[in-house]
Amino acid sequence: MRFVDEYRDADTARALGARIAELCEPGREYQFMEVCGGHTHTIYKHGIADHLPEQVSLVHGPGCPVCVIPMGRVDDAIHIASRPDVIMTSFGDMMRVPGSDNTFFDSNAEGTDIRMVYSPLDSLKIARQNPDKHVVFMAIGFETTAPSTAMTLLRAEEEGLDNFSVFCNHVTIVPGIKAILDSPDLRLDGFLGPGHVSTVIGCRPYEFIAAEYGKPLVVAGFEPLDLLQSVHHLMLQLAEGRCAVENQYSRVVPWQGNPVALEAINRTMRLRPYFEWRGLGFISHSAMRLRDDYARFDAERIFDLPGVRVADPKACQCGEVLKGVLKPWECKVFGTACTPETPIGTCMVSPEGACAAYYNFGRFTRERIRDATATASATAPATTATANTGGRG
Amino acid sequence: MCLGIPGEIVEILPDRPDLARVNVSGVRRAINVGLLEADPPRPGDWVLIHVGFALSKIDEEEAAAVSRYLEELGQAYTDEIDALSQSMIE
Ligand code: SF4
Numbered sequence: 446m447r448f449v450d451e452y453r454d455a456d457t458a459r460a461l462g463a464r465i466a467e468l469c470e471p472g473r474e475y476q477f478m479e480v481c482g483g484h485t486h487t488i489y490k491h492g493i494a495d496h497l498p499e500q501v502s503l504v505h506g507p508g509c510p511v512c513v514i515p516m517g518r519v520d521d522a523i524h525i526a527s528r529p530d531v532i533m534t535s536f537g538d539m540m541r542v543p544g545s546d547n548t549f550f551d552s553n554a555e556g557t558d559i560r561m562v563y564s565p566l567d568s569l570k571i572a573r574q575n576p577d578k579h580v581v582f583m584a585i586g587f588e589t590t591a592p593s594t595a596m597t598l599l600r601a602e603e604e605g606l607d608n609f610s611v612f613c614n615h616v617t618i619v620p621g622i623k624a625i626l627d628s629p630d631l632r633l634d635g636f637l638g639p640g641h642v643s644t645v646i647g648c649r650p651y652e653f654i655a656a657e658y659g660k661p662l663v664v665a666g667f668e669p670l671d672l673l674q675s676v677h678h679l680m681l682q683l684a685e686g687r688c689a690v691e692n693q694y695s696r697v698v699p700w701q702g703n704p705v706a707l708e709a710i711n712r713t714m715r716l717r718p719y720f721e722w723r724g725l726g727f728i729s730h731s732a733m734r735l736r737d738d739y740a741r742f743d744a745e746r747i748f749d750l751p752g753v754r755v756a757d758p759k760a761c762q763c764g765e766v767l768k769g770v771l772k773p774w775e776c777k778v779f780g781t782a783c784t785p786e787t788p789i790g791t792c793m794v795s796p797e798g799a800c801a802a803y804y805n806f807g808r809f810t811r812e813r814i815r816d817a818t819a820t821a822s823a824t825a826p827a828t829t830a831t832a833n834t835g836g837r838g
Numbered sequence: 839m840c841l842g843i844p845g846e847i848v849e850i851l852p853d854r855p856d857l858a859r860v861n862v863s864g865v866r867r868a869i870n871v872g873l874l875e876a877d878p879p880r881p882g883d884w885v886l887i888h889v890g891f892a893l894s895k896i897d898e899e900e901a902a903a904v905s906r907y908l909e910e911l912g913q914a915y916t917d918e919i920d921a922l923s924q925s926m927i928e
Contacts, residue, residue: 483841486911486914487907490910490911536889537917537921561921561924562921562925563889563890563921563922563924563925564869564870564889564890564891564925564927565889565890566870566890566925566927566928567890567924567925567926567927570926570927570928586889589842589888589893590888590889592873592891592893593870593888593889593890593891596870596872596873596891641842641886641888641893644842644886644893644894645893667904667907668903668907696896696897696900697886697894697896697900698894699894703873703893703894704876705872705873705874705875705876706873706893709873796911796913796914
C-alpha cells in the first residue's frame with residue numbers, strides 16, 4: 446500500500462507536514478516524546494515520521510503498561526497462581542510477559558490455572574462459578590483501566606464475594622513522565638499527551654510539566670492526522686515562545702476528566718510510596734494499592750509474596766527504549782534473540798510496546814520510505830516527501 | 839487491552855441500570871456503563887469501551903473514525919474483539 450492511500454486526507458497530512466517544516470528554526474533539532482503506546486503504534490503503522498521534517502523526531506515513552514511491569518511482579522503472580530486452590534485471571538497481553546523463569550503460558554503448561562479475561566468483571570463471574578476456588582485478578586494498566594478494577598471491587602463488595610481478590614499493579618502516568626523529565630539522558634522539547642488516560646484524569650495533572658519544567662504538552666488523539674496536528678500545536682507553542690497544556694483530543698477528552706472514575710479509584714485504592722518500573726527503577730508515588738478498607742480483596746495481603754526484586758536480563762535494553770534513549774532497532778537483540786514470538790523484554794510483548802510496534806510495522810515504514818523517495822524524485826517538492834531515514838536499520 | 843473500542847448501545851439491561859448491551863462490529867455483549875452515571879447513555883448512543891467499561895460517550899462520526907483506525911490495526915483489534923466475544927459480564 447502506498448503511504449498516501451492510508452490517510453483519510455493525504456493533502457491535509459502533507460500540508461501539516463509542510464507547516465511543521467516552516468516552523469523549524471534553522472539548525473535546531475526538535476524531540477517530542479509520545480507517552481502513550483497507542484501513539485507509538487500509530488506512528489509506526491502509518492509512518493508518521495515520513496511526514497515530519499528531518500529536524501523533528503518522535504521519541505517513544507513509557508506509556509505501555511505491560512512494558513513497565515517488572516519481572517518480580519510476574520514471578521509474584523505465578524507464585525500466587527501455583528497454589529492449587531487459586532485461579533488467576535489476567536488480560537491477554539500479560540500471558541507472554543517473561544518472569545524470571547516462566548511466562549503465564551509456560552506456567553500453565555506446568556499446572557497453574559491462569560485464564561485470559563477481557564474484563565475484570567469476567568473474573569467476578571469466574572469467582573461466582575467457582576465457590577471452592579479463590580479467583581485473583583492480575584490488575585495492570587494506567588488510569589485507563591484502574592477505574593474498571595475499582596468498579597469491580599465495589600461490585601465484589603456489594604455482592605459480598607469472599608473468594609475474589611485483586612493483585613494490584615496499576616501505575617499512574619504522571620510520575621512516569623516526571624521521572625523521564627528528571628533523567629539526565631534525554632533532552633525533550635515537549636510531549637504528546639496520552640489520549641485515553643486523559644479521558645479519566647483530564648488535562649490538569651499535566652500542568653506542572655508546562656509550569657515547572659517549561660515543556661509544552663498536547664493531549665493527542667490516535668489517528669495519523671491527530672498526531673500530526675498535535676505536533677503542529679507543539680511547534681506553534683515553541684515558535685510563539687509559549688508553553689502550555691493543550692487538548693487536541695477534546696472531542697473525547699474532557700478537560701476535567703471523568704469524576705466518577707476518579708472517585709471509584711480513590712475509594713478503593715491509594716498511592717504506594719514507591720513502585721518499580723521495568724527499566725526505569727523505583728519511582729515515588731507511581732502506582733496504586735488497595736486501601737485498608739479493601740484489605741480482604743487484596744491478594745498482596747491474602748497471600749505471602751516472595752516480592753523479590755529481579756534484575757532485567759543482561760541482553761535486555763528495554764529501560765533505554767522506555768526512556769526513549771534507544772530506538773527499538775538499536776537494541777542488540779532486537780529481531781534476533783528477541784521477537785514477538787520469543788520476547789526477552791516486555792516492549793516486544795504488547796502490540797503497544799515500541800519494539801513490537803516497530804517489529805510489526807517498521808518493515809512497512811521502510812517500504813514506504815522507498816516508495817516515497819521514488820515518488821518524491823518524480824513529482825513532489827523535497828520538503829514534504831523526504832523521508833526521515835536516519836538510523837533506520 | 840489498551841484499545842478503546844467504540845460500541846453502540848443497543849439497550850440498557852432491565853433491572854440493571856449499570857449494564858448495557860452494546861454492538862461492537864457485530865458482536866453483542868453486555869458492558870458496564872456505571873462510569874457514565876453522570877450522563878447515562880441511551881440506546882443509539884456511541885461509547886468508547888475499555889476492558890468492559892464505557893469510559894466516554896462519543897458521537898457517531900468519531901465512532902466511525904475510531905473503528906476505521908482499529909480495523910487498520912489488524913491483529914490487535916481482532917484479538918480485542920475475540921476477547922470481547924468471550925466476555926460474560928453480568
Ligand atoms: S528488543 Fe527486546 S530486549 Fe531489546 S529493548 Fe526491545 S523488548 Fe527489550
